[in-house]
Amino acid sequence: MRRRAVILLPLIVVVLLFAANGVLRQRLADAVESFPTPRPAVPPGWPAPRYDFSANPVTASGFELGRRLFHDPRLSRDGSISCASCHQQFAAFAHLDHRVSHGLNGANGTRNAPPLFNLAWQPELMWDGAIHNLELQPLAPLGNPVEMGETLEGVLPKLRADAGYRRRFEAAFGPGEIDSRRMLLALTQFVGTLHSADSRYDRDELSAQEREGLALFRQHCASCHREPLFTDYSYRGNGLDADSADLGRSVISGKAEDRGRFKVPSLRNVAVSAPYMHDGRFDTLAQVLRHYASGIQDSAALDPALRGGLSLNPEQQQALVAFLESLTDEAFLQDDRYAEPLP
Amino acid sequence: MRRAALLILAMLPGLAACGRALELDAEIDISHVVGSEPLRLDEGQYRNAAGEAFTVQRLRYYLSLPRLRRADGSWFEPQHPAESADAYHLVDEAKAESRRLRITGLPAGKYVGIEFLLGVDDARNHAGAQTGALDPARGMFWTWKSGYIFLVLEGTSPQSPASGGRYSYHVGGGEPSLARRIYLPFGERPIRVEERVKPTVHLAVDVGALLSAVNPVRIAQLPEAMDPVAARPLADNAAAMFRVDHLHHEPRRRGGG
Numbered sequence: 001m002r003r004r005a006v007i008l009l010p011l012i013v014v015v016l017l018f019a020a021n022g023v024l025r026q027r028l029a030d031a032v033e034s035f036p037t038p039r040p041a042v043p044p045g046w047p048a049p050r051y052d053f054s055a056n057p058v059t060a061s062g063f064e065l066g067r068r069l070f071h072d073p074r075l076s077r078d079g080s081i082s083c084a085s086c087h088q089q090f091a092a093f094a095h096l097d098h099r100v101s102h103g104l105n106g107a108n109g110t111r112n113a114p115p116l117f118n119l120a121w122q123p124e125l126m127w128d129g130a131i132h133n134l135e136l137q138p139l140a141p142l143g144n145p146v147e148m149g150e151t152l153e154g155v156l157p158k159l160r161a162d163a164g165y166r167r168r169f170e171a172a173f174g175p176g177e178i179d180s181r182r183m184l185l186a187l188t189q190f191v192g193t194l195h196s197a198d199s200r201y202d203r204d205e206l207s208a209q210e211r212e213g214l215a216l217f218r219q220h221c222a223s224c225h226r227e228p229l230f231t232d233y234s235y236r237g238n239g240l241d242a243d244s245a246d247l248g249r250s251v252i253s254g255k256a257e258d259r260g261r262f263k264v265p266s267l268r269n270v271a272v273s274a275p276y277m278h279d280g281r282f283d284t285l286a287q288v289l290r291h292y293a294s295g296i297q298d299s300a301a302l303d304p305a306l307r308g309g310l311s312l313n314p315e316q317q318q319a320l321v322a323f324l325e326s327l328t329d330e331a332f333l334q335d336d337r338y339a340e341p342l343p
Numbered sequence: 344m345r346r347a348a349l350l351i352l353a354m355l356p357g358l359a360a361c362g363r364a365l366e367l368d369a370e371i372d373i374s375h376v377v378g379s380e381p382l383r384l385d386e387g388q389y390r391n392a393a394g395e396a397f398t399v400q401r402l403r404y405y406l407s408l409p410r411l412r413r414a415d416g417s418w419f420e421p422q423h424p425a426e427s428a429d430a431y432h433l434v435d436e437a438k439a440e441s442r443r444l445r446i447t448g449l450p451a452g453k454y455v456g457i458e459f460l461l462g463v464d465d466a467r468n469h470a471g472a473q474t475g476a477l478d479p480a481r482g483m484f485w486t487w488k489s490g491y492i493f494l495v496l497e498g499t500s501p502q503s504p505a506s507g508g509r510y511s512y513h514v515g516g517g518e519p520s521l522a523r524r525i526y527l528p529f530g531e532r533p534i535r536v537e538e539r540v541k542p543t544v545h546l547a548v549d550v551g552a553l554l555s556a557v558n559p560v561r562i563a564q565l566p567e568a569m570d571p572v573a574a575r576p577l578a579d580n581a582a583a584m585f586r587v588d589h590l591h592h593e594p595r596r597r598g599g600g
Contacts, residue, residue, distance in 0.1 A: 055471070131489045135471035139479055139486045152480035180480045184472035252488055254572055 026171035038193035049120035066190025076148035092269035099280030103147035112280035213323025237301030392555035404494035428475030462493030462522025517571035521578035547588035556583030
């Protein structure tokens with residue numbers, strides 16, 4: 001049995017390389033390009049993910065197709081904006097330097113583009129939890145007039161008209177028309193496997209000051225920014241405004257007390273994903289810490305844990321910033337498999 | 344070899360049953376009306392109970408998970424592959440073929456009523472990317488808050504304060520859901536599903552009732568209902584839109600559907 005495999009394997013590879021049709025060649029190229037293809041994985045001690053990949057199994061071709069769609073500006077109405085325009089890898093797929101998103105014709109949105117990683121664990125997406133399934137999330141930026149300004153009726157014909165996409169969709173999902181479901185599943189294979197769990201914190205390589213920061217973090221912050229994902233995915237008020245301009249969670253829940261409450265964000269890679277908060281009001285982590293220590297505004301939305309502010313002296317604030325900087329996952333930021341693909 | 348043969352033998356009665364059952368169906372035909380007048384998109388001029396004049400430019404809604412009731416109170420529920428959206432039907436006044444649906448795989452017998460969901464059930468409303476009638480490309484999916492729009496009614500009214508005198512009602516979402524189960528008894532006589540007889544149920548669906556049945560809607564006060572809170576009064580009216588207009592039996596051609 002084993003011996004037969006040894007003889008057959010090179011033969012299969014040779015057949016694929018030379019005799020195969022475009023689709024099989026595409027699959028081979030995808031396997032090489034994405035090698036080793038990022039797969040859904042649960043690090044030890046992490047909870048079970050919320051998105052179920054068993055109905056959308058990740059393949060090399062599905063992942064590569066998703067990566068291409070993510071970086072393709074043709075997904076926007078005038079061909080100028082891709083997902084990656086607002087979600088940049090070096091910023092952990094947040095939008096560096098932009099307080100609020102910046103889309104079609106320079107139009108501004110109202111919210112800060114969040115970093116993208118470990119999305120399979122999120123029970124709901126967006127700052128207010130408006131979207132409850134990762135597969136459907138791309139419909140929001142695609143259809144938003146100040147983001148990509150496109151429609152499915154507009155984008156699908158562009159993909160169908162492209163021979164490269166036709167081959168790639170077939171390599172990923174088999175024969176059949178390019179439809180919205182296949183497009184959404186491929187994007188999900190890409191964004192759903194943006195996986196970040198390899199910071200110095202994860203490797204337990206913290207300095208003395210960072211360790212002190214971790215202790216303070218567990219005392220003051222971890223009730224909301226819960227390890228290991230650094231969020232409990234609840235919607236809370238952290239005292240940014242006495243009267244929030246953005247209705248926040250209340251738009252979705254319909255509850256008045258949720259006005260100005262937002263999803264607790266993860267803090268992994270937070271040192272590279274400035275600016276901070278749903279409206280991008282803070283540029284540095286030092287400003288964020290000053291806010292928690294002395295800038296808390298009272299309101300009905302404010303979480304009781306933060307009433308009156310946290311008592312943190314300047315050294316403690318510095319230690320906390322040092323700890324937050326240890327949450328950067330360099331390998332994730334540099335990972336070529338997530339980068340813009342070659343044309 | 345023997346085992347394979349046995350397997351095939353064991354499957355034969357099942358296959359035969361499937362084959363026969365598949366031939367039998369019932370048809371549901373839908374006509375839209377406003378009160379006693381037929382609905383004509385764009386052209387028809389109507390009045391609601393509050394006396395406001397209006398036109399209708401768009402009427403679309405989901406009829407989902409139909410099932411037929413037998414005289415003994417039990418139900419026939421069509422079975423579909425788990426992934427498919429075959430149990431979901433998008434009715435669009437602008438598309439004649441969408442106003443006709445078939446219930447297939449019916450066992451022969453008598454049925455006394457039909458039930459369906461106006462809207463999409465929670466399980467499918469919260470699921471991921473779907474196809475067929477539930478393809479988000481059909482334009483019935485909200486993107487600001489994920490979930491399907493169960494019913495769309497749009498048009499104009501001189502009483503509307505909105506720009507262009509437009510009014511727009513999008514009913515969907517909600518906790519509890521704005522989807523409504525609707526049961527329509529066939530009345531005195533049940534429908535007959537037989538090898539030689541094919542029944543058609545003609546439904547009349549009244550847009551007027553959507554605006555007035557339980558909660559009278561004034562377009563002047565409600566030119567837009569685009570979220571579950573604003574649309575709840577309309578959802579509560581929606582069940583009263585549907586009635587069985589008449590039933591109809593015709594010979595079924597042998598071998599055909």
